[in-house]
Amino acid sequence: MTGRLTLIGAGIVLGAGLTLVATVPRFQPAGIAYAASSSSDVYRQLNLFGDVFERIRADYVEEPDDAKLVEAAIKAMLTSLDPHSEYLPPDKQRDMNVKTSGxxxxxxxxxxxxxxxxxxxxxxxxxxxxxxxxxxxxxxxxxxxxxxxxxxxxxxxxxxxxxxxxxxxxxxxxxxxxxxxxxxxxxxxxxIPSVHWRTEDDVGYIKINEFTENTGDGLEKAIADINKKIPADKLKGYIVDLRNNPGGLLTQSITVADDFLDKGEIVSTRGRGAENTQRFNARPGDLASGKPVIVLVNGGSASASEIVAGALQDHRRATILGTRSFGKGSVQTIIPLGSNGAIRLTTARYYTPSGRSIQAKGIEPDIEVLQDVPDELKDKVEVKGEATRPGHLQAEDGKETLSPSQAYVPEDPKKDKQLNTALDLLRGVQANKNFPPNPETPVPN
Structure with a gap:
């Protein structure tokens, strides 16, 4: 094993979330790992596991498959930690690689x-x-x-x-x-393109479906294409649509936020020890040239989407519009196990530039706009967030958001109330105290 892949995702669609590439040492042999432990309880529990394993092998009504028994034990061990830690058999690891590579x-x-x-x-x-x-x-x-x-x-x-x-x-x-x-x-x-864009007369609309390896390039191409089609003096601003985006690669969420920022922290990740803290900062250069930006989110926006929304909200670079996001604020690391697949392990929490953890809370929009939902869909378009998932990491301050959040986007743009509100704000047809964002306004808690 030579490397690992770090993910932050709610698993709403991809089951992957947000990803970071790093290097890690090989696993220690079992005997070395156990010897490093100062607790005799570890030995007792491992002996218990061994006793049960041998009893099953010896006395089960039919001869069991040893490999399947071990795999089942590994799966149970990881899923007992939280909803996002899991064992990935080789085929599932390959599927995840496809999804993240795009x-x-x-x-x-x-x-x-x-x-x-x-x-x-x-x-x-x-x-x-x-x-x-x-x-x-x-x-x-x-x-x-x-x-x-x-x-x-x-x-x-x-x-x-x-x-x-x-x-x-x-x-x-x-x-x-x-x-x-x-x-x-x-x-x-x-x-598979993760970024789609179009011009809405004098506004650039950019939809990011997920954060894969080609998302950063896709966003840069989208902005360049929009700038070619709309003269700078006519361009009112950009709408970045992150609704129902479940996450993806951490590196790409950082790139997307960086494209709209000139400086400052984008996100930090903090593990069990202080040595595991990482901070990611913006580089000079705002591809949007300071034009107004509105980011659309809803109950299906998770993980990498929340990192982008949180960074642009904290820096007052964009106005967040829609409904509360999912609330997935933890980091998962993909640790390869050679030919045996990989494990996905929760290794850290992430924090917005102001130090907020959105775990089990979500990003509250600066401007809440609810969609007009057809009667037959009203009981199907609300998403229960991270706080309702069994075994989830608790919010650090204990204040969690349990109420569901709307996650509906009409197929017809003309019926998309959130999109049309954003267009009206950018064109000055509507006014709101939170648009454009005031740099002096305190960051939401």
Whole structure:
């Protein structure tokens, strides 16, 4: 084992959160680790574990799988700590690497399981699938002659992915076609964009879905593209949409916050001992050139999203608008175990520049705006935050936020009350005492 990956995430979507790359020493052999302990209780508990393990092996009604017993014990040990510590078998570790890297070898199609069938949501523009003619709504019947009937969505995705430059044959059922179609496609490097942007007349809108390895580059490209389309004297400002963003790489959240800051601390992480404290500071250069910024958050904004929102809020660089964020204020480190996968271990808490820990609290918006939710969705769009998760790390001051927070974003931008409020504020159609932010206003507790 040569390195580790640090994550801060709520696990709402990715199960990953916020990530930092660092180096760590190899694990000590068990005997050395135990000898370093001054407590005889450790030996007694380990002897108890060994006794139970041997009793199961000797007396269980059927011969157990030793490896599965050990894996189950490791899983239970880690999950007993908090909701974010866990064991990652090799396949799950590979999945996490794909999610955090934002790229893989594949065809470039988004799929879902519908009525037991693998259905194409949409092909990604410019990918092999799109170039070959795969369409939204197509149903994939088989991959390389092997039927997808009865497989899980994850199993289907594994069959579709593969090394770059390798061929794959898809049998596809298409509406209004009597016979299945056959597509022979060569896999390529697929990059999943985490940043999407557009111009809203005189405002730049930037949506960050998650924080992967290409997020920083995506944001810089978005700002450059917006600046080309809107003259500086016409540009009213930027909207950075972090709603329902569950987190990702720590390094990328720092980069995103840094792009809007000229100086000052962005975030600090603090472990059990003082030697484990790290501080990350902004470098000179505000890519937004001081233009007003509004950051949109809601109950689905967690971890890396909260680091960005907290940093820009504390420095009074942006106005935070929407509903309270998730409240995931801890750091997880991915520690590889060679061919045995990895463990994800909570190793620190993180703090905003003013020293706030948002663990089990969340980021309170400067301007709260609730969406108008259709009646049929009202009981489905509120997210219970970190404070309600069993075994979560307690808030340092004991004051936790237990009430749920709205996490609804309408598909139609015209019905998006939070987005339209932000646009009105930037254009001066609406006024609010918290926009633009006043540098003299105290930071929220």
């Amino acid at each position: 790229e893989f070898g594949g065809l470039g199609i988004q799929v879902l399981m519908e009525n037991g069938e693998v259905k194409v949501v949409s092909p990604i523009e410019g990918t092999p699938a799109q170039k070959a003619g795969v369409l939204s709504g197509d149903v994939i019947l088989s991959v390389d002659g092997k039927s997808l009937e009865g497989v899980t969505l994850d199993e289907a995705v594994d069959k579709l992915r593969g090394p770059v430059k390798t061929p794959v044959t898809l049998e596809i059922k298409r509406t209004n076609q009597e016979k299945p179609l056959e597509f022979k496609i060569v896999r390529d490097r697929i990059v």
